[in-house]
Amino acid sequence: MVAVPASLIAAVGLSFILAYLAIPAFNRFMVVAGIVGRDVMKKEERPIPDMGGPGVLVGFLLGIFLYIGFETFALKSSQDLIYILASLSTILIITLIGIFDVLTSLMKLREGAGIFERLKRRGIPQWFYFFIPLPAAVPLMAVAAGVTHMNLPLFGRVDLGLAYPLILVPLAVLCCSNATNFLAGFNGLEAGMGTVLLASLGAFALLSNKTAAAALSLIFATALLAFLRYNWYPAKVFPGDLNYTIGAVAACVTVLGNMEKFAIICFTPWIAEALLKAASRFDAETYGVLQQDGTVKPRGGRIGSLAHIVMRSGSFTEAQVTGILIVVEVIVCAIAFAVIQYI
16 A cells, blocks of 8 residues: 655645636636637637646646645655756746747737748747757756666666766657647647546656655646646637647656656557657648538548547547547556566
8 A cells, every 4th residue: 555645635636726726717818818729620610728738837836836845844855856846947948838839829820921920920840849848858957867777678777877867868858748749639638648647657656656756747637637627528728838748747757756668658659649740741630620420530541640540440529539549548558557567
C-alpha cells in the first residue's frame, strides 16, 4: 500500500477546484478579447475561446504552490524544491510558446497589403515551431535534473554522463511537446489522452517513491481533467496553447522520476502519430470532415494520423473517435504497468 502524502491530496483537490472555477471566467475573457476560433467539424459557426491554458495553469500553479509550501514549511523538506522549480520554469516557457502560437495563428486573419501584414498572415514557418521548444529545456539542464545512468536492453547499465542533461533532456522536451501538439484537433482529445498519460506517469512515480515527479504529474492531470469538462464534445473552449504544455509536463515528470522506459511505452500513440506526420512531411491534418449523418471522415486518401485510421475503420462521430483514442491510451498505459518490471 502506497502512502499518499496529505500535501499531495490537498494540492490535487485545490488544483481541480480552482481550474474548474477559473476556466469559464477565462473563456468569457477570450471571447471579449477576440481570441476565438471556429470548430471546423461542426455545422454551426459560433466562436469558441481558442486558449484554454490560463485556467488550467491557475489551478496547476496554485496547487503546486500549496504542495511546495506544505513540504517546505510544515515538513521542513526541500530536497526536491530546486527540481520542481526548474520544471515549473520549463512548463511556463512552453506555455508562453503555445500562447504565442495561438496569437500568431490569429494574426493570419488580419487584412492589409503591406509586407508586415502579409508576414503576419503567413505566420511563423512550421520548421521554426518544431525547434522553438528547445530553450524551455534550459532550466532542467541547468540543475542537472534526472539520473544519468540507465539500464538498457542488451547493454546493461550505461552511464550517459553529460550527454544526458545536454542532449537527452532537451531532446525529450522537444519531442514530447511537439508530439502532443501533433495529435490534436478533436474535442476532448488532447485533454483526455493527456489526463490518462499524466495520471499514469504520476501513479508510477508515486509507486517508485518519486514524490516530486508524482506531484507535478498528478496536480497537472487534475487541472487538465477539470478542463476536459469544458473541452468535451461539443467543446466550449479549445486547448490551443495547452498542446505543447501537456508534452512538456510529461517530459519534466519523466526526467525527475527517472522513468524513461515506462514513459516511452505510455507515449506510444504520440510516437506513432509523429511517424505518420513525418511520412506526410507534416502536411497532414488530424481533423476530419463532417458527413451528413454526423460522422467524420479523413480528408483526402492519405493516412496521416491515428485519428484517420480510426475514422477509416468505421462510421464514428467526433466524440466516438476521441473516446476510442482515449481508450487506446488507457490500454497502452495498462500494458506499460504490466510489462515494465520485465524490461
